Amino acid sequence: MAKESTTIDVGEPSTVTKSSSHVVVDEKKKGFVAAAAGGGYKRGLAIFDFLLRLAAIGITIGASSVMFTAEETLPFFTQFLQFQAGYDDFPTFQFFVISIAIVASYLVLSLPFSIVSIVRPLAVAPRLILLISDTVILTLTSAAAAAAAAIVYLAHNGNANTNWLPICQQFGDFCQATSTAVVAASISVVFFILLIVISAVALKRH
């Protein structure tokens, strides 16, 4: 058997089709052939994945810090109304800051896995780990972004039926900062969806 395999390798290099290379795959040349064929585009996907992660780190750190520093104090006072607004006045915004910070640190911790999948494009385990953890983090990010968006919408528009007044009319800067943070978190949600799709495409058998 070994003798025929050797003959195939030497005798028909130019006419070896993809199906024949499956036979070659069973022999020592597996790694070499595979790196040339399937590994190329998977490595490209892994590099794109790494860059997306870096961009997502920047955006999530930005979102969390903008919300954290979104304070405003109005320069007048009466007996009845609050004249300071900060992220800690809203439990939803507190949840936002904490969870987006968790997402940012997860992204930093996932960078080594991304590098491993660049170096070993055909390894399945790192990509599968990234896909599963990215899915969980996607749900956390979209939860934080959507909940904060609901509160920001209320702050801008209020609700006549429940007698909730829009506070943005007094706290313009605060509203601006929180809206920016929500938009940034929504962009990071899009990044996460892209990351999951990249991992899935790179995982599939070729």
Place this chain on the structure above:
Amino acid sequence: MKNESTIIDVPAESSSAMKGKAPLIGMAKDHTTSGSGGYKRGLSIFDFLLRLAAIIAASVAAATMFTSDETLPLFTQFLQFEAGYDDLPTFQFFVIAMSIVSGYLVLSLPISVVTIVRPLATAPRLLLLVLDTAALAFNMAAASSAAAISYLAHNGNQNTNWLPICQQFGDFCLKSSGAVVSSFVAVVFFTILVVLSGVALKRH
């Protein structure tokens, strides 16, 4: 050279060489019922069942929120005494989003059936994974924004003088909170579906 090829070909057709050469000769059909096709088919069946469960969760969420109207048996000049999902734009978004998600799940059932019938095909699974991820994010957005509003309705916010309306509208709050919980259950199902598709996609 041709001589060796002939020698290679002939043993390749004999039964002793079958196993090693099976992928070459297109015996892959047998693999759908044994080897890697078996567990992938099992994953596909589990995927189909999860989809059915998620359809129930998502449609229950939409229906409960849609029918969460309450009218109080008293009236004054100043306050609203009816509460319904359409009084809060976030709850309107919730009903529409959960309906879209339920419709998507029903439409994805045939694709799931295709992955049961052809466990080794990657295109349907990849399509399902991408669509499920988008639906997961959409579902989570609806669920968590409705949860934020429900939290406000239950607790209010002293700093902005937003009063908790649940103290008057108990049934409305109960039903809308139930709808939110049901849609979070659908989110969990979607997460499992995405992970399932990812595991089933991987090369074996």
